[in-house]
Amino acid sequence: MFVRLSAAICGAGIFIACSSMAMAESGIASIYAYAGERTASGERAQPSGLTAAHRSLPFGTRVRVTNKSNGRSVVVRINDRGPFVRGRIIDLTPAAARILGFNGLAHVTLQAS
Numbered sequence: 001m002f003v004r005l006s007a008a009i010c011g012a013g014i015f016i017a018c019s020s021m022a023m024a025e026s027g028i029a030s031i032y033a034y035a036g037e038r039t040a041s042g043e044r045a046q047p048s049g050l051t052a053a054h055r056s057l058p059f060g061t062r063v064r065v066t067n068k069s070n071g072r073s074v075v076v077r078i079n080d081r082g083p084f085v086r087g088r089i090i091d092l093t094p095a096a097a098r099i100l101g102f103n104g105l106a107h108v109t110l111q112a113s
Contacts, residue, residue: 027089029108039080053082053091067100068107074099
């Protein structure tokens with residue numbers, strides 16, 4: 001995630017504004033679920049939850065995932081690491097995949113902010 005800092009001098013005070021730029025990524029999403037097992041963040045995995053695994057985004061990051069083939073989107077929370085298969089960018093729970101309308105693999109766009 002990138003952070004942009006800007007400062008402005010107004011009269012005698014200095015104001016600093018901080019804004020994070022949104023990250024966008026496209027690639028292949030897959031489905032994963034390990035009911036009850038621990039995720040990399042220490043939570044119990046819940047296939048019915050709207051969570052996902054990403055290689056580098058911080059735990060707790062909310063990501064809008066959009067299915068390129070039908071335009072459906074869902075917001076998921078990153079709570080695990082993965083996917084560990086070359087060419088894939090995110091692993092979604094079955095509940096998130098159902099909302100996106102796919103079973104197996106899908107071409108998606110990610111937007112984290």
